[in-house]
Amino acid sequence: EVQLVQSGAEVKKPGESLKISCKASGHYFTSYWIGWVRQMPGKGLEWMGIIYPGDSDTRYSPSFQGQVTFSADKSVTTAYLQWSSLKASDTAMYYCARLDASGSYPDYWGQGTLVTVSS
Amino acid sequence: EIVLTQSPGTLSLSPGERATLSCRASQSVSSSSLAWYQQKPGQAPRLLIYGASTRATGIPDRFSGSGSGTDFTLTITRLEPEDFAVYYCQQYSSSLGKFGQGTKVEIK
Numbered sequence: 713e714v715q716l717v718q719s720g721a722e723v724k725k726p727g728e729s730l731k732i733s734c735k736a737s738g739h740y741f742t743s744y745w746i747g748w749v750r751q752m753p754g755k756g757l758e759w760m761g762i763i764y765p766g767d768s769d770t771r772y773s774p775s776f777q778g779q780v781t782f783s784a785d786k787s788v789t790t791a792y793l794q795w796s797s798l799k800a801s802d803t804a805m806y807y808c809a810r811l812d813a814s815g816s817y818p819d820y821w822g823q824g825t826l827v828t829v830s831s
Numbered sequence: 832e833i834v835l836t837q838s839p840g841t842l843s844l845s846p847g848e849r850a851t852l853s854c855r856a857s858q859s860v861s862s863s864s865l866a867w868y869q870q871k872p873g874q875a876p877r878l879l880i881y882g883a884s885t886r887a888t889g890i891p892d893r894f895s896g897s898g899s900g901t902d903f904t905l906t907i908t909r910l911e912p913e914d915f916a917v918y919y920c921q922q923y924s925s926s927l928g929k930f931g932q933g934t935k936v937e938i939k
């Protein structure tokens with residue numbers, strides 16, 4: 713069974729750094745793209761970008777380029793999303809999702825990680 | 832950059848009624864690159880339809896997708912209580928897929 717289990721909720725202050733995780737199981741981790749999606753409070757879904765754990769090929773949506781960093785550790789089948797300096801506007805739910813075998817659409821989703829940034 | 836516009840923003844219907852949701856793209860999208868998702872409050876999105884018309888595993892046949900080019904439709908033939916949710920379309924013809932803004936299907 714394919715599962716994506718994300719790390720728990722975080723409360724941070726502006727300017728702090730953060731790395732959240734997405735632990736994958738039930739499929740060949742290095743053979744499927746992983747995507748990240750942001751959902752701000754009460755808003756819709758925003759595609760942040762994707763990473764291919766096999767070779768760490770990474771593609772960011774223009775709005776998120778330079779704002780976040782994707783990474784993956786094959787040894788623990790885990791993908792990561794990190795910020796070097798959080799802003800209040802980063803407050804949101806963040807989902808990871810596995811893309812299908814062709815690397816097109818997300819077919820399995822994590823449960824989400826709520827990130828709250830407040831002074 | 833392709834923009835997806837969903838309509839209506841909110842659809843108020845009763846259980847048993849038919850729901851028709853629209854997703855319009857700002858430029859032509861390959862039919863094989865359009866998906867629909869359902870999201871209930873406090874839950875992650877769930878894949879319903881991919882390739883514009885193929886139901887994902889375990890999705891009831893009351894859900895169907897159609898369309899091509901710039902106009903796509905998600906139809907729910909008879910609304911069940913568990914179908915009241917927000918629905919998103921997504922195009923993935925590029926590696927940086929975009930979502931529509933969502934349609935909320937609420938109980939009338």
